[in-house]
Amino acid sequence: MKTVTTLNGLRQAVDELRSDGETLALVPTMGALHEGHLTLVREASKHADHVAASIFVNPRQFGENEDLDAYPRQLARDEELLAAEGVALVWAPTPEAMYPDGYATNISVAGVSDGLCGDDRPGHFDGVSTVVCKLFNQVRPNMAFFGEKDWQQLAVIRRMSRDLDLTMPSVDAIHGVPTVREADGLAMSSRNAYLSQEQRAAAANIPVAMAEAREAIRKGSEVAPTLAALQAHLLQAGFEKIDYAELRDADSIGLLDANNGNARLFVAARIGATRLIDNIAV
Numbered sequence: 001m002k003t004v005t006t007l008n009g010l011r012q013a014v015d016e017l018r019s020d021g022e023t024l025a026l027v028p029t030m031g032a033l034h035e036g037h038l039t040l041v042r043e044a045s046k047h048a049d050h051v052a053a054s055i056f057v058n059p060r061q062f063g064e065n066e067d068l069d070a071y072p073r074q075l076a077r078d079e080e081l082l083a084a085e086g087v088a089l090v091w092a093p094t095p096e097a098m099y100p101d102g103y104a105t106n107i108s109v110a111g112v113s114d115g116l117c118g119d120d121r122p123g124h125f126d127g128v129s130t131v132v133c134k135l136f137n138q139v140r141p142n143m144a145f146f147g148e149k150d151w152q153q154l155a156v157i158r159r160m161s162r163d164l165d166l167t168m169p170s171v172d173a174i175h176g177v178p179t180v181r182e183a184d185g186l187a188m189s190s191r192n193a194y195l196s197q198e199q200r201a202a203a204a205n206i207p208v209a210m211a212e213a214r215e216a217i218r219k220g221s222e223v224a225p226t227l228a229a230l231q232a233h234l235l236q237a238g239f240e241k242i243d244y245a246e247l248r249d250a251d252s253i254g255l256l257d258a259n260n261g262n263a264r265l266f267v268a269a270r271i272g273a274t275r276l277i278d279n280i281a282v
Protein backbone atom coordinates (compact mmCIF):
# COMPACT_ATOMS: atom_id res chain seq x y z
CA MET A 1 0.00 0.00 0.00
CA LYS A 2 1.25 3.44 -0.93
CA THR A 3 0.40 6.70 0.88
CA VAL A 4 0.65 9.87 -1.20
CA THR A 5 0.36 13.43 0.04
CA THR A 6 0.87 15.48 -3.14
CA LEU A 7 -1.30 15.78 -6.23
CA ASN A 8 1.59 14.78 -8.51
CA GLY A 9 2.25 11.69 -6.39
CA LEU A 10 -1.45 10.84 -6.51
CA ARG A 11 -1.72 11.20 -10.30
CA GLN A 12 1.31 8.95 -10.81
CA ALA A 13 0.05 6.31 -8.36
CA VAL A 14 -3.44 6.31 -9.92
CA ASP A 15 -2.00 6.01 -13.46
CA GLU A 16 0.09 3.02 -12.33
CA LEU A 17 -2.93 1.29 -10.76
CA ARG A 18 -5.05 1.85 -13.85
CA SER A 19 -2.36 1.16 -16.47
CA ASP A 20 -3.93 -2.15 -17.57
CA GLY A 21 -7.44 -0.74 -17.67
CA GLU A 22 -8.14 -1.97 -14.16
CA THR A 23 -10.91 -0.37 -12.12
CA LEU A 24 -10.43 1.82 -9.07
CA ALA A 25 -12.90 2.43 -6.23
CA LEU A 26 -12.62 5.42 -3.91
CA VAL A 27 -13.60 5.38 -0.23
CA PRO A 28 -13.50 9.00 1.00
CA THR A 29 -12.91 9.32 4.76
CA MET A 30 -11.78 11.80 7.37
CA GLY A 31 -9.72 9.10 9.10
CA ALA A 32 -10.21 7.86 12.69
CA LEU A 33 -11.32 4.70 10.97
CA HIS A 34 -13.71 2.21 12.55
CA GLU A 35 -15.53 -0.91 11.44
CA GLY A 36 -17.99 1.23 9.46
CA HIS A 37 -15.19 2.56 7.21
CA LEU A 38 -13.64 -0.89 6.87
CA THR A 39 -17.03 -2.20 5.73
CA LEU A 40 -16.99 0.45 2.97
CA VAL A 41 -13.52 -0.75 1.94
CA ARG A 42 -14.63 -4.42 1.91
CA GLU A 43 -17.68 -3.53 -0.17
CA ALA A 44 -15.49 -1.49 -2.56
CA SER A 45 -13.10 -4.46 -2.94
CA LYS A 46 -15.98 -6.60 -4.18
CA HIS A 47 -16.67 -4.16 -7.03
CA ALA A 48 -13.27 -2.89 -8.20
CA ASP A 49 -9.79 -4.24 -8.95
CA HIS A 50 -8.17 -1.69 -6.62
CA VAL A 51 -9.36 0.42 -3.71
CA ALA A 52 -8.07 3.89 -2.84
CA ALA A 53 -9.03 5.57 0.44
CA SER A 54 -8.70 9.27 1.08
CA ILE A 55 -7.99 10.56 4.58
CA PHE A 56 -8.61 14.27 4.92
CA VAL A 57 -10.17 16.15 7.83
CA ASN A 58 -11.93 18.73 5.68
CA PRO A 59 -11.94 22.13 7.44
CA ARG A 60 -14.61 23.50 5.08
CA GLN A 61 -17.28 21.16 6.44
CA PHE A 62 -16.79 22.15 10.10
CA GLY A 63 -18.62 25.14 11.53
CA GLU A 64 -16.89 27.74 13.69
CA ASN A 65 -17.98 26.13 16.94
CA GLU A 66 -17.47 22.56 15.81
CA ASP A 67 -14.83 20.01 16.70
CA LEU A 68 -12.27 20.53 13.88
CA ASP A 69 -9.27 20.77 16.23
CA ALA A 70 -10.49 17.97 18.47
CA TYR A 71 -11.34 15.66 15.55
CA PRO A 72 -9.22 12.51 16.04
CA ARG A 73 -6.19 12.27 13.73
CA GLN A 74 -4.38 8.93 13.70
CA LEU A 75 -2.86 8.41 10.27
CA ALA A 76 -0.41 5.61 11.23
CA ARG A 77 -3.17 3.51 12.81
CA ASP A 78 -5.53 4.20 9.89
CA GLU A 79 -2.83 3.14 7.42
CA GLU A 80 -2.34 -0.15 9.26
CA LEU A 81 -6.08 -0.86 9.18
CA LEU A 82 -6.34 -0.02 5.46
CA ALA A 83 -3.26 -2.08 4.56
CA ALA A 84 -4.78 -5.07 6.35
CA GLU A 85 -7.88 -4.69 4.13
CA GLY A 86 -5.79 -4.75 0.95
CA VAL A 87 -6.20 -1.05 0.09
CA ALA A 88 -3.76 -0.13 -2.69
CA LEU A 89 -3.53 3.63 -2.22
CA VAL A 90 -4.07 6.20 0.53
CA TRP A 91 -4.54 9.84 -0.52
CA ALA A 92 -3.74 11.98 2.54
CA PRO A 93 -3.36 15.59 1.38
CA THR A 94 -2.51 18.45 3.72
CA PRO A 95 -5.10 21.26 4.00
CA GLU A 96 -2.66 23.43 1.96
CA ALA A 97 -2.53 20.84 -0.84
CA MET A 98 -6.35 20.62 -0.91
CA TYR A 99 -6.98 24.36 -0.60
CA PRO A 100 -3.90 26.24 -1.82
CA ASP A 101 -3.51 29.97 -1.25
CA GLY A 102 -6.17 31.86 -3.17
CA TYR A 103 -8.63 28.95 -3.27
CA ALA A 104 -12.03 30.51 -4.02
CA THR A 105 -14.53 27.94 -5.31
CA ASN A 106 -17.53 26.62 -3.41
CA ILE A 107 -20.09 24.03 -4.50
CA SER A 108 -23.57 24.43 -3.08
CA VAL A 109 -26.30 21.88 -3.81
CA ALA A 110 -29.74 23.42 -3.25
CA GLY A 111 -32.74 21.51 -1.90
CA VAL A 112 -31.23 18.28 -0.58
CA SER A 113 -28.72 20.29 1.48
CA ASP A 114 -31.61 22.07 3.25
CA GLY A 115 -33.15 20.86 6.50
CA LEU A 116 -31.74 18.30 8.95
CA CYS A 117 -27.94 18.71 9.27
CA GLY A 118 -28.07 21.45 6.60
CA ASP A 119 -29.99 23.69 9.02
CA ASP A 120 -28.06 22.72 12.15
CA ARG A 121 -24.66 22.99 10.49
CA PRO A 122 -24.81 25.94 8.06
CA GLY A 123 -22.29 25.51 5.24
CA HIS A 124 -21.57 21.89 6.17
CA PHE A 125 -22.88 20.38 2.93
CA ASP A 126 -21.18 23.04 0.81
CA GLY A 127 -17.94 21.89 2.43
CA VAL A 128 -18.75 18.23 1.81
CA SER A 129 -19.83 18.83 -1.82
CA THR A 130 -16.74 20.89 -2.54
CA VAL A 131 -14.26 18.40 -1.12
CA VAL A 132 -15.99 15.35 -2.63
CA CYS A 133 -16.05 17.00 -6.06
CA LYS A 134 -12.33 17.71 -5.69
CA LEU A 135 -11.64 14.14 -4.50
CA PHE A 136 -13.49 12.72 -7.53
CA ASN A 137 -11.49 14.96 -9.87
CA GLN A 138 -8.21 14.19 -8.12
CA VAL A 139 -8.55 10.40 -7.92
CA ARG A 140 -10.79 9.88 -10.98
CA PRO A 141 -12.26 6.64 -9.60
CA ASN A 142 -14.66 4.36 -11.47
CA MET A 143 -16.90 4.24 -8.40
CA ALA A 144 -17.12 5.59 -4.86
CA PHE A 145 -18.50 4.26 -1.57
CA PHE A 146 -20.25 6.20 1.22
CA GLY A 147 -22.00 5.10 4.41
CA GLU A 148 -25.76 5.39 4.63
CA LYS A 149 -25.37 6.67 8.19
CA ASP A 150 -24.84 10.08 6.57
CA TRP A 151 -27.89 9.63 4.37
CA GLN A 152 -28.37 13.33 3.61
CA GLN A 153 -24.70 13.57 2.62
CA LEU A 154 -25.22 10.66 0.21
CA ALA A 155 -28.28 12.38 -1.29
CA VAL A 156 -26.28 15.63 -1.69
CA ILE A 157 -23.36 13.82 -3.36
CA ARG A 158 -25.67 11.96 -5.76
CA ARG A 159 -27.45 15.21 -6.70
CA MET A 160 -24.15 17.04 -7.19
CA SER A 161 -22.73 14.19 -9.28
CA ARG A 162 -25.80 14.21 -11.54
CA ASP A 163 -25.86 17.98 -11.84
CA LEU A 164 -22.15 18.38 -12.56
CA ASP A 165 -21.88 15.25 -14.74
CA LEU A 166 -19.38 13.78 -12.31
CA THR A 167 -20.95 10.32 -12.43
CA MET A 168 -18.55 7.62 -13.33
CA PRO A 169 -20.02 6.21 -15.55
CA SER A 170 -23.49 6.58 -13.99
CA VAL A 171 -24.95 7.70 -10.69
CA ASP A 172 -25.12 3.99 -9.78
CA ALA A 173 -21.35 4.20 -9.39
CA ILE A 174 -21.99 6.06 -6.13
CA HIS A 175 -22.67 3.25 -3.72
CA GLY A 176 -24.43 3.70 -0.38
CA VAL A 177 -23.46 1.07 2.17
CA PRO A 178 -25.86 0.22 5.05
CA THR A 179 -24.94 1.61 8.49
CA VAL A 180 -22.73 -0.62 10.60
CA ARG A 181 -23.95 -0.84 14.20
CA GLU A 182 -22.54 -1.80 17.58
CA ALA A 183 -24.03 -4.88 19.30
CA ASP A 184 -26.63 -2.68 21.05
CA GLY A 185 -27.64 -0.99 17.79
CA LEU A 186 -25.78 2.32 18.12
CA ALA A 187 -24.57 3.45 14.69
CA MET A 188 -20.78 3.37 14.50
CA SER A 189 -19.22 6.83 14.36
CA SER A 190 -15.82 8.36 15.05
CA ARG A 191 -17.68 10.63 17.49
CA ASN A 192 -18.71 7.65 19.71
CA ALA A 193 -15.13 7.79 21.02
CA TYR A 194 -15.98 11.09 22.77
CA LEU A 195 -18.70 9.49 24.93
CA SER A 196 -18.22 8.70 28.62
CA GLN A 197 -19.41 5.28 29.81
CA GLU A 198 -22.67 6.79 31.03
CA GLN A 199 -23.23 8.75 27.81
CA ARG A 200 -22.44 5.66 25.75
CA ALA A 201 -25.13 3.71 27.64
CA ALA A 202 -27.64 6.53 27.05
CA ALA A 203 -26.69 6.69 23.35
CA ALA A 204 -28.02 3.15 22.84
CA ASN A 205 -31.50 4.66 23.25
CA ILE A 206 -31.28 6.27 19.81
CA PRO A 207 -31.78 3.06 17.80
CA VAL A 208 -34.35 1.80 20.34
CA ALA A 209 -36.44 4.99 20.21
CA MET A 210 -36.17 5.10 16.40
CA ALA A 211 -37.29 1.47 16.03
CA GLU A 212 -40.29 2.18 18.31
CA ALA A 213 -41.24 5.22 16.23
CA ARG A 214 -40.89 3.27 12.99
CA GLU A 215 -43.18 0.52 14.31
CA ALA A 216 -45.74 3.09 15.43
CA ILE A 217 -45.71 4.85 12.02
CA ARG A 218 -45.95 1.52 10.20
CA LYS A 219 -48.98 0.65 12.32
CA GLY A 220 -50.61 3.92 11.31
CA SER A 221 -49.87 6.24 14.25
CA GLU A 222 -49.76 9.92 13.37
CA VAL A 223 -46.26 11.15 12.64
CA ALA A 224 -46.13 14.33 14.80
CA PRO A 225 -47.05 12.72 18.18
CA THR A 226 -44.86 9.70 17.37
CA LEU A 227 -41.86 11.96 16.81
CA ALA A 228 -42.70 13.90 19.98
CA ALA A 229 -42.64 10.58 21.91
CA LEU A 230 -39.28 9.71 20.31
CA GLN A 231 -37.85 13.04 21.49
CA ALA A 232 -39.27 12.58 24.99
CA HIS A 233 -37.67 9.12 25.15
CA LEU A 234 -34.22 10.52 24.28
CA LEU A 235 -34.49 13.48 26.69
CA GLN A 236 -35.55 11.07 29.44
CA ALA A 237 -32.54 8.85 28.62
CA GLY A 238 -30.10 11.73 29.22
CA PHE A 239 -29.81 13.59 25.90
CA GLU A 240 -29.73 17.34 26.48
CA LYS A 241 -31.01 18.52 23.11
CA ILE A 242 -32.68 16.95 20.10
CA ASP A 243 -31.59 18.86 16.98
CA TYR A 244 -34.19 17.04 14.91
CA ALA A 245 -36.40 13.97 14.79
CA GLU A 246 -38.12 14.04 11.42
CA LEU A 247 -39.69 11.94 8.71
CA ARG A 248 -38.39 12.84 5.23
CA ASP A 249 -38.41 11.53 1.69
CA ALA A 250 -35.32 9.36 1.16
CA ASP A 251 -34.36 10.99 -2.16
CA SER A 252 -35.52 14.61 -2.12
CA ILE A 253 -35.03 14.93 1.67
CA GLY A 254 -38.36 16.83 1.64
CA LEU A 255 -40.23 16.92 4.98
CA LEU A 256 -43.16 14.46 5.32
CA ASP A 257 -46.10 14.42 7.71
CA ALA A 258 -47.12 10.91 6.64
CA ASN A 259 -45.37 7.84 5.27
CA ASN A 260 -45.18 8.19 1.46
CA GLY A 261 -43.67 4.72 0.91
CA ASN A 262 -40.16 6.17 0.46
CA ALA A 263 -39.76 7.66 3.93
CA ARG A 264 -36.81 7.66 6.30
CA LEU A 265 -36.67 8.66 9.92
CA PHE A 266 -33.80 11.03 10.77
CA VAL A 267 -32.51 11.89 14.26
CA ALA A 268 -29.73 14.14 15.56
CA ALA A 269 -29.31 14.47 19.32
CA ARG A 270 -26.73 15.98 21.64
CA ILE A 271 -25.29 14.44 24.77
CA GLY A 272 -22.53 16.37 26.55
CA ALA A 273 -20.45 17.95 23.79
CA THR A 274 -21.24 15.14 21.33
CA ARG A 275 -23.82 15.25 18.55
CA LEU A 276 -24.98 11.86 17.28
CA ILE A 277 -27.01 11.20 14.12
CA ASP A 278 -28.87 8.20 12.77
CA ASN A 279 -31.48 7.35 10.15
CA ILE A 280 -33.56 4.32 9.22
CA ALA A 281 -36.00 3.41 6.46
CA VAL A 282 -39.65 3.40 7.49
Ligand code: PAF
Nearest residue numbers: 028029030058128131150
Ligand atom coordinates in the same frame (compact mmCIF):
# COMPACT_ATOMS: atom_id res chain seq x y z
O1 PAF B 1 -18.35 11.26 5.58
C1 PAF B 1 -17.21 11.76 5.70
O2 PAF B 1 -16.35 11.20 6.35
C2 PAF B 1 -16.90 13.08 5.03
O3 PAF B 1 -18.02 13.93 5.05
C3 PAF B 1 -16.35 12.93 3.60
C4 PAF B 1 -17.38 12.30 2.68
C5 PAF B 1 -15.10 12.08 3.63
C6 PAF B 1 -16.01 14.30 3.04
O4 PAF B 1 -15.06 14.95 3.81
